[in-house]
Each structure stands twice: as C-alpha cells, then as structure tokens.
Amino acid sequence: GKPTLYGSLTRRGLSTEGVPDIAASEGFVVGEVTKKSILVSCPHENVSTKFLAPYTTFCRIHQKSITCLDISSGGGLGVSTSTDGTMKIWQAANGEIRRLLEGHVYDVNCCRFFPSGLVVLSGGMDAQLKIWSAEDASCVVTFKGHKGGILDIAIVDRGRNVLSCSRDGTARLWDCGKSACLGVIADCSSPVNGIAVGTADNSLNLGTPEKAPSEREVGTEGKILLLAREDKKLQGVGLQSRQPVFLFVGSDAFNCCAFLSSTYILAGTQDGNIYQLDVRNTNAPIQVIHRSGAPVLSLLPYRDGFIASQGN
Known part of the structure; x- marks a missing residue:
C-alpha cells in the first residue's frame, strides 16, 4: 500500500451563528462546515470524508x-x-x-x-x-455445548431458534423452548468470528438435508448462514441443509459479515478490507472498499448502504 498521509485541522474562530472557522494543513481542504459536521477532502488522493458530531453521548453506562x-x-x-x-x-x-x-x-x-x-x-x-x-x-x-468462547450470535426469524459461533470452530443452532442444541451447522477447524443469517436468493442451490430436520427447527428453510472465519475464509452454508454453498478466500482474517439483501453480502477483514459479494457468484467480489488498514469490526446495513466500524 501507499504511505499514509497525515494532516491536522485548526479552529481559527467562531461565526456569529456558532459555526467554527476551520483551516486544514497542507494537502487537505475543508469544505462545508456546520455546527454538527465538517467535510474534509484530500484532492491529491481524490477522497473526501464528512465527520459528524454525536448528538448525544452516554458516558456513565460502562467504565x-x-x-x-x-x-x-x-x-x-x-x-x-x-x-x-x-x-x-x-x-x-x-x-x-x-x-x-x-x-x-x-x-x-x-x-x-x-x-x-x-x-x-x-x-x-x-x-x-x-x-x-x-x-x-x-x-x-x-x-x-460449545468448547470455546462464543464470538457472535444470530436470531432466526422471531426467535424460536437462535445461532452461535465460537472459538471452537463451530456454528450451532439452538432450540429456545427446550434449551437444546439442534445441530452443528458448520465445523470449520478455525475460530468463527462472526455470523449472519438471511433469506437466500431463489436461484441459489442450498443443498438437501442428509436427514429430515427436527420439527423443533423453525424458520431455517431457504436461509443461508454466513461464517466470518479466522482462517481468511468467508463461508456460506445452507441453514437447513447444513451443506456448503460457497467459500470465498480474503486477504486476512474475516471479523464480521452482514446481508445487504438476499443477493448481496458484506464481510470485513482484519487488514481493513470490506468485501461486497454476490451470493450467486462469489468467484470475484463486486467491490472491495479499503479506507484504512485498521480492522473492520462491525457492519450494519443502513438505508441504501451500510455503516462500518474500524478499530482506529
């Protein structure tokens, strides 16, 4: 990658409306400034970012x-x-x-x-x-039932069944009513850092279960489970069939994953990449977004896009 460009912002004063007057160091340009946001661009790299101030902060919930x-x-x-x-x-x-x-x-x-x-x-x-x-x-x-710490959880439909993944390399399906494990959905021989469950595109072959599903399984049909794995792999598994649907190899350990729709998915890696994939063809990503080398820690669909958090 290219060397990181560093800059600073300096507040020179305040307008009568209470909007700060801000100057940027060499190589950066300050665009629109309001009481709650600052737009900063770097023309040389053709990138810009809007920084938003929180409208409220809770400091007393945790230490x-x-x-x-x-x-x-x-x-x-x-x-x-x-x-x-x-x-x-x-x-x-x-x-x-x-x-x-x-x-x-x-x-x-x-x-x-x-x-x-x-x-x-x-x-x-x-x-x-x-x-x-x-x-x-x-x-x-x-x-x-897990042999290692639980790293992520997901809820199937209204919640009669739930899912978990663990350092032990497995993802499990659980029956809330009987507090029992309904099965190991995947056994990866590598910690599973994150999971997401979603309805699969109709054209996708999710495989057939080797044995008839328990009547305690509710809402698993037609669903796909995404597994963000420590061994640089993002895996898709048919939730009801337990059969592998796809396996995508990324640049580093996958930390998190999310569904944008029944077709499009997201996954974030330890080295700062966000992959957007089409579940119908995961041979090559639709796009790879890289804003910094900091680990991508969480992904959340929002309106027509998504929100990502990074460890920097």
Whole structure:
C-alpha cells in the first residue's frame, strides 16, 4: 500500500451563528462546515470524508471499552457489553440504566435483542449462551455445548431458534423452548468470528438435508448462514441443509459479515478490507472498499448502504 498521509485541522474562530472557522494543513481542504459536521477532502488522493458530531453521548453506562451493542426493535431500549465485565440494559433516550444482567463467567462478547424487544440473547467467553428477560433481568435459559468462547450470535426469524459461533470452530443452532442444541451447522477447524443469517436468493442451490430436520427447527428453510472465519475464509452454508454453498478466500482474517439483501453480502477483514459479494457468484467480489488498514469490526446495513466500524 501507499504511505499514509497525515494532516491536522485548526479552529481559527467562531461565526456569529456558532459555526467554527476551520483551516486544514497542507494537502487537505475543508469544505462545508456546520455546527454538527465538517467535510474534509484530500484532492491529491481524490477522497473526501464528512465527520459528524454525536448528538448525544452516554458516558456513565460502562467504565471501559464497549464490545457489543444492540437497540430494541421499538428503539426504546439498548443493551451493551463491556470489557468492564458488565452487560446492561438502558433507555435509549437518555442512557438511564434499567437492568444489570449478571450470570456469565468471564467477559460477555455479544448481546442482541429478540424481535419482541422484551428478551435478550448473549454469548460469553464461558462458552455459554444465555437468554434474559429485559423486564426483570432474570436468566431464563442457558445453552451449553460449545468448547470455546462464543464470538457472535444470530436470531432466526422471531426467535424460536437462535445461532452461535465460537472459538471452537463451530456454528450451532439452538432450540429456545427446550434449551437444546439442534445441530452443528458448520465445523470449520478455525475460530468463527462472526455470523449472519438471511433469506437466500431463489436461484441459489442450498443443498438437501442428509436427514429430515427436527420439527423443533423453525424458520431455517431457504436461509443461508454466513461464517466470518479466522482462517481468511468467508463461508456460506445452507441453514437447513447444513451443506456448503460457497467459500470465498480474503486477504486476512474475516471479523464480521452482514446481508445487504438476499443477493448481496458484506464481510470485513482484519487488514481493513470490506468485501461486497454476490451470493450467486462469489468467484470475484463486486467491490472491495479499503479506507484504512485498521480492522473492520462491525457492519450494519443502513438505508441504501451500510455503516462500518474500524478499530482506529
């Protein structure tokens, strides 16, 4: 890659409307400036970025880095986990803490609301998945079976079944009603850092199950499971069939993945690449986005595009 260009911004003053007057160092140009945003470009590299100020910041929920966060479907509640060892439910409007979810041993890596917004799924380094009531913070179900820390979780449809992936190299499907494992969807011999489940394009052959699916499996038909693997591979597996659908090799370990639609998917790597792929033909990516060499840590579809976070 090319050497990184460094620059700085200096505030020279403030207009009567309260908009800052900002100057950029050599090689950079400041475009539109408002109270909440600054547009900066680098003409030599033909790139520009708009920096947005947060409209609110919650500083009192956690003491250390936040490792995972989700907002309920209604938008009223947030749940988050942190390297301070806590998992908390809070009001999205003002950051007021409502519940402390205690029961995992060691760090909690991932948390997610069920579609109802009343129940939370979490996975931890103790190799356990837990389901919690958001109303009274009680742990209603614990799933055991993984041999290593759980790195990501996903919910199938309304949540009668859930999915997890782990350092142990497996992705598992679970039955919430009977707190039982319905099967190992994939065994990769490499840690699985992230998963995503989505409805597959009709033209895609997802394979046939070797044995009839359990009647406890709900909503797995026609779904594909994406696995972001530590061994630089992004894998697609038929959720009901357990059969491999595609295998794509990237530039570095894959950290996260997401569906943009039934056709288009995204995956982010440790060396800063975001791959956009068409599930019908994964031989070559549609595009590779590279903004910096910092690890891509999360991907979230948003409106007609997506939001990505990087570790810098």
